[in-house]
Amino acid sequence: MSRRARFLEALGITAEWVPRARDDAPQAEVVSEAVAVAAPVATPVAGPVTVAAQAAAPVVEAAPAIETAIPLVPVAPVAAPVSRAPAEPSLVPAGPEPDSAQAGREAAIAAMAWPALDAAVAGCTACGLCQTRTNAVFGVGDRQAEWMLVGEAPGENEDLQGEPFVGQAGKLLDNMLGALGLARGRNVFIANVLKCRPPGNRNPEPAEVAQCEPFLRRQIALVRPRVIVVLGRFAAQSLLRTTTPIGKLRGTVHAYEGIPVVVTYHPAYLLRTLTDKARAWEDLCLAREVHDRAGAGA
Numbered sequence: 675m676s677r678r679a680r681f682l683e684a685l686g687i688t689a690e691w692v693p694r695a696r697d698d699a700p701q702a703e704v705v706s707e708a709v710a711v712a713a714p715v716a717t718p719v720a721g722p723v724t725v726a727a728q729a730a731a732p733v734v735e736a737a738p739a740i741e742t743a744i745p746l747v748p749v750a751p752v753a754a755p756v757s758r759a760p761a762e763p764s765l766v767p768a769g770p771e772p773d774s775a776q777a778g779r780e781a782a783i784a785a786m787a788w789p790a791l792d793a794a795v796a797g798c799t800a801c802g803l804c805q806t807r808t809n810a811v812f813g814v815g816d817r818q819a820e821w822m823l824v825g826e827a828p829g830e831n832e833d834l835q836g837e838p839f840v841g842q843a844g845k846l847l848d849n850m851l852g853a854l855g856l857a858r859g860r861n862v863f864i865a866n867v868l869k870c871r872p873p874g875n876r877n878p879e880p881a882e883v884a885q886c887e888p889f890l891r892r893q894i895a896l897v898r899p900r901v902i903v904v905l906g907r908f909a910a911q912s913l914l915r916t917t918t919p920i921g922k923l924r925g926t927v928h929a930y931e932g933i934p935v936v937v938t939y940h941p942a943y944l945l946r947t948l949t950d951k952a953r954a955w956e957d958l959c960l961a962r963e964v965h966d967r968a969g970a971g972a
């Protein structure tokens with residue numbers, strides 16, 4: 675059985691998959707995601723994310739927007755602000771330049787080794803989520819991995835167990851990794867943008883993302899993976915600092931701190947949306963290609 679067939683079987687698609695024409699128009703479920711994101715259209719704020727061009731991987735990067743690359747599917751540039759209607763808040767961290775205390779905190783985190791970083795997350799009180807968490811969820815896996823997976827935030831089970839991606843979504847993620855010849859803890863490090871669970875699994879707030887991102891940035895700097903696979907809309911938009919819908923972020927190689935980034939759907943979303951499971955396989959194939967290319971150029 676081919677690797678793709680094993681993957682689709684793991685996802686619950688047992689019938690033969692018939693290739694279909696590429697279609698960037700979001701599916702019904704994706705439309706709902708897109709609508710939820712598009713409403714607050716905000717101007718992307720140039721932030722501390724810096725991107726260095728990679729010589730080997732043909733990832734085309736441009737500052738400050740990050741969604742240029744070798745798009746397998748062309749991605750339209752981020753539109754200028756068109757609406758000021760209040761709606762769901764953008765995940766793009768916004769606001770004034772960080773004050774000196776915040777800048778000092780970020781600098782301190784950026785210099786931490788693994789033990790200090792682990793302890794800092796466990797004891798963090800930088801946002802209100804510390805008051806409702808059971809456990810801060812640091813991340814898990816091989817700290818010298820070539821692959822890094824980044825999700826949104828802990829859910830109920832993750833909060834209780836202190837590990838990302840447990841429960842049904844975690845099982846699906848493990849199946850996805852298995853289809854790639856990977857396994858949790860072996861050449862993969864898994865983390866979330868937010869380390870503490872938002873109560874009731876509500877959407878993360880921009881201020882929470884802004885406070886927590888330095889931890890993820892340091893984790894990525896320490897792991898230094900060949901490729902980052904971002905799982906889901908919130909993680910993708912907050913990491914890439916964009917309001918572009920996930921349907922348009924897919925299929926393109928982005929970059930974060932000079933590391934190639936591939937966007938795919940969150941396993942919890944895939945559990946509900948049969949139609950997008952085959953697309954997730956396409957995303958992982960792209961990630962595999964980017965990983966191998968980065969290795970060839972190493």
Ligand code: SF4
Nearest residue numbers: 798801804869870886
């Ligand atoms: S979510 Fe992040 S910033 Fe907020 S308390 Fe938890 S570790 Fe700290």
